[in-house]
Amino acid sequence: MVGSGQMNQKQSEVSLYGRCLFDTPWEDQGTAKLWISAAADWVQIGTWVSEQVGMEPRLGMENDQSVMFWEIEGDSFVNLVSDWAGQPKSELALSLSPELDLYVRGARLATVAIAARDVLAFAAGSGQEWLRVFMHCLDLADATNPDWEAWGGGQGTFVAAWIPAWSKEDLRVLRAVLGSVAQQVWPVNVGTAGQENQAKCAGLAMERWLWRCIDWHARQLLGPAGPAESARLSASPFRVRYRGEEETVHHWQSALAVKNTSEQRAFAADGWLLWRMIHETFQSSGWRKNLLCDRSGNGHYHLEFDLCPPGVQQKEDSGQLDWQLRFYVAHNVWSVRARLSEWWQQPGRTWRVGREWLVEPDSWFLPALQQAGQVAPEIAHSLQHKAPSAAQIGAQEVVHFLTETVPELLGQGFVVKFQDLQNVSLQDIRIRVRVGKTRRKVTLPSRNGVGERTGEGFFETNQLVEFDWTVAIAGKEISREEFENMVRQRTPFLELEGTWKLVPLEHLWEALQPLRQGNRGTTANLLSLTRSLLQVEAGMLGGAALEVELAPVAQGLREAWEGLLSHQQPPQVAIPLEFRGSLRSYQAEGLAWLVHLRRMGLGGVLADDMGLGKTVQVLAYLQYLKQQCLAQGPHLLLCPTSLVTNWRAEAGRFTPALKLYIHHGADRNNLDDNGLLPLDRELTKGCDVVLTTYATAVRDLDQLTAKAWDVVTIDEAQAIKNPDTKQAQAVLRLHSHHRLALTGTPVENRLEELWSILQFTTPEYLGSLAWFRHHFVEPIVSRGETRVAKQLHQVLQPVLLRRTKMDPDIRLELPDKWEVVEYAGLTTEQAALYQAVINRLFAGLNETVGPMSRRGRILTTLVRLKQVCDHPCLTSGGSADAGRSAKLRRLLDLLEEVVEEGEAALVFTQFRGMGEVVCSALERRFGWRPDFLHGGLSTGQRARMIEDFQTHVNSPPVLVLSLKAGGLGLNLTRANHVFHFDRWWNPAVEDQATDRAFRIGQVRDVQVHKFVCTGTLEERIDDLIRSKRALSATVVGQSEGWITEMDNESLRDLFSLDLPAALEEED
Template identity: 40%
Template structure:
């Protein structure tokens, strides 16, 4: 992509860019000004290309770029085609986002979640369809806003405007595709026909415009349509009417449907209708509760006409219905009411697939044969095993005779062995067909595994894998392989002791390797994935040499060439190369390690000779991409990807390159197998076991969309069952996993501003708010970010904002608190990590603290070479002298082991909890023997305190709300920003 700088006046350029886009809409191509991450050399390449940015100092800058504009009427068709993966081009995150948004729009249109409207476009009245977003649809819409990639809003219109405009166009296009026929038949309304008739015809016509419409008629019709749309959204208020279905008592056929008022924000706030009529009050509801209840029931009757029976009562509280009516409510009314924003509470079994299959397997190995002995004797995926599939309804296995009786009764809602279940006709037919097939016999282990992943048959899912299944396959399918199988002891050549859970991890890895399967070791950060991997390599080599894994392995040089295990290729981020090198030397010194990275790496025949004499070859993702053709020529025993989230986007060059490296087995190491969406899990799983989850398109249709869009619990359970055999996940907060990891004590340290800081803070607020009010688009966004940066700099220190080289003492509340804390830490003989997101502040702080404390203060930032970085880490970890380690958050937030510190200080906050936690985990990890004190500095009464409070209020959603850093704040209104930035008098000391 070629791009021309749009320096000087981003606001006017942005306006010109939008005009350019309007012209391009008619002509097909043009240019637009977009706000892009940039260096001095130009826009930064998209992350999906795998190309690293050249230069330093990345910031948002306006650039005029060529664009191809797709009219709104064609956008749906274009995105539908682009949603299909291709080998010829690479889809970026913004395109994938828009494809998912288009699917959401189609789903809204198919479910009728839209209303016809009359709008004015370019001065012409136009018939359009608009989405109705209530209930679960409104929640999904908010999720789309929180998850919007920055590049989608690069034109500077903000999240709210961009999302609303995009969804409006896509829903209109989707509505016309699902309703190609005219709404009213007969003669098509001509130009002189009444406006309502012309409008109805235009709702499905190729041309939606209504030229020549008289303004008075347009206003009258638009008013009625606007009222209609507004009424459709009324159920989405803070208090909603709720319906609760009760099962009948034994031996009766009378179900109960209770009405109530319920908080939309906190569903636990629930007031039954009987209490409403008894004078009960609802917290925070200004109107009379009885009026709110009757108004809601009046709206609901359009979706559930049977309510008219209950509304004959002056004080409706509940209604009695029979089983057939209860089924009709479950099948038809409940989904409509939920989608419209009403509360609906159903029995726990409602909506679940009642009919399914239960798989049980039995191995054919002789009794008394150990799991390892079976593996050593050649057991693998081609081995025959006995299997049985049983039919399950609800929680119990049923016979063919019982199933036939249920089918004969033709009752969709029945009580089976004391439990109510909803029987789907299609599933019943599939179950009756299934009982006529062979439901037991023999299959290969691989065929059984495929059944588990595929999930049974169409319309008849696999609901359970018998945890009592025996043998290697039973161990694998149980989801408890690491705990059930015979343990592999720590290799004698391993210099250290594995913890019990790590030995279980070693056993699981060893087990998968014997079957020729790959896996994801997804242990929490700091639980020792490196040590488990190195112990696996040692155990394999000991076994291959004809000895027990616990025996001492012979020196590598003495291994005959015909008995050597092919080397392991380990791919990791550059920041972890030294860590792997050092950990291998520490835990597995008998392994021959070669680092293939940098300009001095060997090439050609020298490379192959070096690999032949190595057990482990360590390289980086970037080097693996560049040297792919060379790496493909080696017969690797295993490829290991550390920090495997680096290949979470399957379409990137980096991910495709790693997949192309041949190996007998593959292993992914990551503490976060899913960071944003389930496609990432598919990508990592497809690396470990190519094709195991099927094509990406099928995975998206079967798992990703049902789980992410519709929160389908059955699909989530099926995915967990399909991936469970290949994923081992343990958390360090689980005391059953590790009981001796010290505690992590987090606290907030409240600091006050000095008078000088308060004066500067107020001046910045007044100055920046006036600029924000007078700007829009890209310019407004930039001004908000600039205001936040300046205010955070003031909170750090006046010299940080002014950049005047002035003195530091006695001018900052934060710095004064840090001085006190640092003195205590040094006096106690401890070490501390101090994180700042500003390299310029760290450069000021480091010499000042070193002089003030008369102790070493190390300073790690992005401008250091790898060798210097390693030297600093080595010194901090091994020098006994108390000291501080000042670190740039971006340069040191991941990939470092700094367990010598038992104090962590976040001097200025990065408002993304995940980023802060990753930085904290540099100290809070395996190897830490003391409790870790984590302190987060916050200036009271400033935006720091207010943003912290916002995050606390939404802690469950914090990662999605602030997952992209601080960009979400730029979409706040000016009044909200004024409240956020305002200085509280209590902030000054």
């Protein structure tokens, strides 16, 4: 290529013209003509062009002017133009005319399509008109229009070619632009020799030129085909991508790979077979009439609305401060748009938008405006005027438009922009709460029998404070009265430094609600205000902040609130010297947290997962109090009977310096020689910790309430989840300085359980039960409000510490566990019994019965159905043979694999009778009978079973447990398989049972097997159990009572037996 530096300035300004003409047959390769004006320097310029095209020029006429011209073949022209397309215009020796430059742009698009592999292998009958072939291509993409006649039904001669696929929107957009420019630049008869009246021929000529360029480029990549090059062809991205008759495909591939298009590109093939293959590949292409033939812009433009606030737009007709919604036509890919007001000023039916000419675009944007007008009355009103280009929105209507109309417009796919309307930066929003003087309210003696916390703490319930709040936005402070007025008038706008800003009014108002609810005006109980501030903080959008300012008279509260906000990182505490053992890092943090709570005067719930060492953390805390001489009396610890042995052993191991007395057993009420009860005698001797059970505490409440305890700790605190039970009311009456609750499941079924536990540890922290239900339970459970769930989570942070085995730092110390559902069917006997139970239920429900009777029948049926799924003998008696239960047979088979691998397993069942059946079945299968740990055993018997199983002494590798008796506080890490033979309604209970094996100390992966009988209630309830986990995970589920509230039809759907799915084939 001769550079422009070799030619003078005058010569470099000479334009080279060019045109490519195609004959009627679609396979015609075309002939190109290049020319320059005779007025130019014919010698030097002509020589340069001749070198480019490889031939000498001739003289002739073009547009009534003498020209020097060259006629070249189509391949040569494509090659030449493609060469120019790869060079900057500045490097060309002479400028190209707009007409010729458009060929260069088309060649450039072809190379992009090739690089994107957006091409199709194609073939059509020889001699057909190109326009007819083009229309056939549009029909090929229509799966409902199998138009194969154009290819014929028998043997024929076809021509192969590569054509664009147009499957990518950005390539279709560029195609449309080139076609639009071609209509403006190319003459009417360009591209088609002898046809001057072809409709839209300039745009179609560009399409044909793109076909020509793509076919040429693809062939250059492939080269000639042959048997020796089959491997290279099959690896090429441009090979035929579908299967067919081998000979046809081979000839087609060969014709597609011909490098020189002047050579033979025709091949013989069966027309119907060829059409079938082509038709298949066109389905995923962009060959759609609405995408390729529409010139109005409907395919790649959309209607867009732009809302302009007052003071921004320059109004011509009035000085009103109405907001204006402007209408635009905007491009789907490029940042190009134009106002509709420009369209109405066009003299004709074409409109240039960016680089593209749109023809009759009102054919689609006017219907779109009418559709938008069905949502927005303002837009509908604008359509009543001639040439609608904007809608006026009154100042009082803007809020409704933004909050109601805009979301509907967005929902229907419209684009609405707020060009000059800025949202207030969240970093510029502050809620400021100013706390004034404090005072104590006068309290009367308790009449409800609730025990008191002795000693002083910051957060006493009789501490009252005065407060007020304001909202500061970008430095502009808005008083409480002003902000409430903005809310009443629904005007979430502020003009700040001459610019209108949108304030998240609704969100701020929701975030402020806790300060307005539960507090009497601007005076609040200190504990209630603390809770409200935590709720406000949780409700704030990211970046916005809550600021608490203390008046000089309230500076005494600073330490309290700073301590409260540091609940996640309390000051470190040295591990007591007389504590035998070590604490993991998270356990040391738990010790520090307990000490921190005591300093703040707050009780707390230690809610770590089962197996993370809650017992050890509490023992370390009690030892710390003794070492620091902080204990104000003995400590009281309550737990279920099954955990007494565990607490005694752990205390002896880790804190032998603590004197422990177990207040349990029949001799606890026997007087000694001095007339003292054992409890009094041990306290007189300096006992540090009294350990008792919930049941004993209820019976000996008078003794226990007569003492002033330092720390009262309740283990497995879900035992008081129902505040109306005797044991819940009993523990509330205990007098203490500090209260702690331990539980791995703060919420098993209902959020009210959480309130009951917190009412013990920190009375009134969650308000009254009615208040808690109104402000937390109903929004979270009934309405699923995640915002309120987040607030509750934040409120609980200071007084509830929960770590799980899935926490990254803790998970490193535990093996993985995974769950698998083991499906079993029903025997014929089981299926018959199952159906009989259902029939009896609905026969009874059809009778007129009261609500309580109806609930009782339903709950009884639930139990019966689970028993039938377990084994028929549980309901109808008879033999306990495993052959009567498909589920039992499945369990035995799985346990056989466990035993063979030298592993161990726990088997949980909620029915004692089923536990005995499992033990007998295992004895018949393996020759040994496993232990069965259930509620009917004494504490000593349970301890022996657990010790034997853990130490492998006289113990088979399987331990059977009842779900309730074996689901609390036991370490059974020998097992790495857990089988839930029958299912509980509550996932938290199942997880507790699983955690007997999945605890610290476990060195192997734990596999959890959950049995489900297909086609039965168990299969349907399995899905319900999984979904029920969400509530517990959100804030720390409802009991099976919800089933009893179903109508009969819903019950029938839940209980019904899907016999084909349930019945298991029997030998």
